[in-house]
Amino acid sequence: MIDSGFSKPIRDIIKSRTSIRTFSKAPLPKSLDEKLTELLNEPQQSPFNGKCGFHTIDIPKLERDEQKKLGTYGFISGAPKFIAVTSENDSNYFREHIGYVLEKIILHLTDLGIGTCWIAGSFNKENFRAQLGLKDDVLLPIITPVGIPAKRRRIKEMGIRAMFKADKAQRQPWSKMFFRGDFSTPLDEKNAGDLKSAFEMIRLGPSAANRQPWRILVNSDGTICHFFIEPSNAHFSNFARFDIGIATCHFNLSLMEAGIQGAWKIMDQPQERPENYTYIISWQKT
Numbered sequence: 001m002i003d004s005g006f007s008k009p010i011r012d013i014i015k016s017r018t019s020i021r022t023f024s025k026a027p028l029p030k031s032l033d034e035k036l037t038e039l040l041n042e043p044q045q046s047p048f049n050g051k052c053g054f055h056t057i058d059i060p061k062l063e064r065d066e067q068k069k070l071g072t073y074g075f076i077s078g079a080p081k082f083i084a085v086t087s088e089n090d091s092n093y094f095r096e097h098i099g100y101v102l103e104k105i106i107l108h109l110t111d112l113g114i115g116t117c118w119i120a121g122s123f124n125k126e127n128f129r130a131q132l133g134l135k136d137d138v139l140l141p142i143i144t145p146v147g148i149p150a151k152r153r154r155i156k157e158m159g160i161r162a163m164f165k166a167d168k169a170q171r172q173p174w175s176k177m178f179f180r181g182d183f184s185t186p187l188d189e190k191n192a193g194d195l196k197s198a199f200e201m202i203r204l205g206p207s208a209a210n211r212q213p214w215r216i217l218v219n220s221d222g223t224i225c226h227f228f229i230e231p232s233n234a235h236f237s238n239f240a241r242f243d244i245g246i247a248t249c250h251f252n253l254s255l256m257e258a259g260i261q262g263a264w265k266i267m268d269q270p271q272e273r274p275e276n277y278t279y280i281i282s283w284q285k286t
Contacts, residue, residue: 006111010253013111014201020115023078023147027060032112036146039105040083047248047264047281050097054105055084055132056146062131069127072119072145079145083116084128087139095238096280098142099245103205104253106144115149118142118206120239142242171203172212179217183273193222198254202247208239214247215277223285225251226269228277244280251283261286 006013028036040054059067059080070082085102087094106116120142129140175186178199192199195218202214215228229244231237248264255262262285269279 044101046100048093095241096245099242207243213240
C-alpha cells in the first residue's frame with residue numbers, strides 16, 4: 001500500500017534520498033514550486049509535542065550583496081531557494097518535531113525529483129535571520145537548500161561526502177543500533193519480524209555528520225520499541241535530537257505503508273541502559 005501523498009513505496013524514496021549540495025542554478029519549474037508551497041502550508045503533525053514554521057527565500061530575487069550574505073561556508077552551490085525552519089521553543093521536543101516534519105517534507109520533495117540537504121550548523125544564522133526579519137525570541141535551527149540537482153557533483157562536495165562517510169553502504173550495522181530485551185543483546189535482522197523493513201529505513205536515515213545516534217530497544221515479544229539517542233559528544237547532543245525525529249519519521253511512514261498499527265507515547269524508560277543514552281519516546285503495537 002502506498003501513502004496517497006507519495007508516488008512510490010516509501011522504502012524506495014528513502015533509499016534514493018541523498019544530500020544534494022550542488023544545484024543546477026535553474027529555478028524550480030512552476031509546477032514544482034507550487035507543490036513545494038502546498039507541502040509547506042499543510043498542517044504538520046508528528047508524535048512529538050512541538051510546533052515550527054516554514055519560510056522560503058528565493059535567491060534570484062535578492063540583490064547580489066544580499067545573496068552573498070546568505071553564506072553556507074561553501075557547502076552549497078547554485079541553490080535557487082532555501083527553506084528555513086523556525087521554532088518558538090515552546091516544548092521540550094521541538095527539535096524532534098522539526099526532525100520528523102521536515103524529513104517528511106524532504107521525502108516528498110525527493111519523490112518529485114527535488115534536491116535538498118539538511119544544514120544545522122554550517123550557515124550564517126544571523127544573516128538568514130535578518131533576511132527573514134525574525135524576532136529575537138524565534139529560533140532558526142535548520143535550513144535546507146531546494147532545487148534541481150546538478151548533473152555532476154563538485155569535487156568539494158565529493159570530499160565532504162567522503163569525510164562524513166555519507167554513502168548508505170557505510171551506515172552502521174544493525175548490531176550497533178537495534179537491541180532486544182536489553183542493551184547487551186543485539187537484535188538480529190532475522191528475528192525482527194514485521195518490523196524489519198521499518199528498522200532498515202531507520203538505519204538508512206541521514207544524521208549530523210552521519211553519526212547515526214539512534215538506539216532502539218525492542219521488548220522480548222517485539223511489541224514495544226523504545227527510542228534512545230547516544231550522542232557521541234556534547235557538541236552533537238542537540239543535533240542528535242533532530243536525528244531521532246528523522247528516525248521516527250522513517251519508522252512511522254514505513255509502518256503506515258505496511259498497515260502495521262501502533263501508538264507513540266512517553267513511557268517509563270527501561271532501568272538498565274548505558275549511562276550516556278537518553279530516552280526519547282516509545283512506540284507500541286495496537
